[in-house]
Amino acid sequence: MGRLNQFLDSPGAFMKMIFTAVFLAVFSLTTPVYSGGSGIKALDYEACRLLVQEGEILSMTELMELVNRLSEGKIIDTRLLQDEQSYIYEMEIASADGMVNMLYVDARSGVVTDPVTVDNK
Structure with a gap:
């Protein structure tokens, strides 16, 4: 205290x-939740927690380590998105110069993807 x-x-x-x-x-x-493709939905905290427990997706700790390796930015907000076959983390990253960028990461593999790939899966 x-x-x-x-x-x-x-x-x-x-x-x-x-x-x-x-x-x-x-x-x-x-800032709207990504809604580029039909069938894509944002999952809540509880669904995310269960998927991490089951080993289906990366944890927030693993995600933060990934972001730290990719940039010097800080995670402002994260959403877990799901389509028929995959889970995608949609992240808002604030860089050291104050710019905010979106980053999309496959929640299972940690591979960085883009909104077009998310939309066309």
Whole structure:
């Protein structure tokens, strides 16, 4: 609890936390879930957790390690998408210069793909 109080007592850190929370809330309202192809749906947290437990998809830890190897960016948001045959992680990545990019990763293999590939499976 001491570290949390120390963090909250720092005005800069507290304001950064508030700004980030507001930004993510607004950004998530204006960013639609990928819906390029018919039959693609976003899965909820519980479905994701069960798939990780069953060994069907990569965990968030494995996903973060992959992103760290590919870029210096930070994961802002992640959605697990499913079509008839595959699972795709759709991620918003914030780069060091503040740019936000979308990254699509096969949730089983960790192979980076693109929205066109997701759409045409």
